[in-house]
Amino acid sequence: MLCGQPVVLQIPEGDNRQRKVCTGCDHIHYENPKNVVGCLLEWRGKVLLCKRAIEPQLGYWTLPAGFMENEESTLEGAAREAYEEATAQCDDLRLFAVYNLPRISQVYLMFYGRLRDGFAEANEETLEVGLFDESEIPWDELAFPVVTETLTRFYEMRDQRDRRVYSADILSKPGAAMDVVRHPD
Ligand SMILES: [Zn+2]
Known part of the structure; x- marks a missing residue:
């Protein structure tokens, strides 16, 4: 070519x-596989989600995430995606989990951090943003299995204030039953 x-x-x-x-x-x-970077941002116990304005999975809720750009770090990429998709600034970002998606040859690096000032706003890639309590998470309207797994793990582990990095293989397709192989912690 x-x-x-x-x-x-x-x-x-x-x-x-x-x-x-x-x-x-x-x-x-x-x-070769592509790297996707994203983040789970928390503000006063609530988690920032974005309703997608673009395909695939238009209208479904997701965590801010997207393909890494050249010449940026994974952390910079996660922060950039938060700003691009939700006009959100983040503080204290740290690596939370690494997910292999062999079916589509992608690797997700998901960060955890705090949403600065609790401020977020929709833009071109996003129909709507929202801050959700655990009881309010729209589990049936999440865009991707990797989002479901990240949130599931977050709520399982949120009271443990260690800095473990989790990893798993995510084998399911969007909309299908979850098929996740978690690696030993
Ligand atoms: Zn040629």
């Missing part, structure tokens, strides 16, 4: 997987 010629699937010499190889210049287009 650098020279504009079509690519074919083949196993390059010394490799053990099929790759997209250019028929014109032999350039190998490696495709």
Whole structure:
């Protein structure tokens, strides 16, 4: 694709997987998992959620999260997503959990922090923002299994003030039954 010629699937010499190889210049287009960064922000015991204004899962609630950009750290990316999706500033962000999503070749790095001044506002990517108590979380209207798992783990562990980083493999599709393999703490 650098020279504009079509690519074919083949196993390059010394490799053990099929790759997209250019028929014109032999350039190998490696495709690897993408990193997604996001955050769970708390304000006076409530958690910030955003109602998605874009597909996929338009109209469903999510935690602020998105693909990392080049030349930023995971923490910077999580803070950027909070601002882009909810006009939210965060304090004391720390890594909360790492989730593998092998079905779609993504790795999520979810941070935990405090929502500064309790302020958040919807913008182009978001229909609505809200601060939810545990009893108010719209569990049936969450956009992605990774959001459900992050919130579930948060409420299980919120009274333990340690700084463990959790990890799990999330195997379920949105809307299907949860299929999560948690790794030992
Ligand atoms: Zn080429």
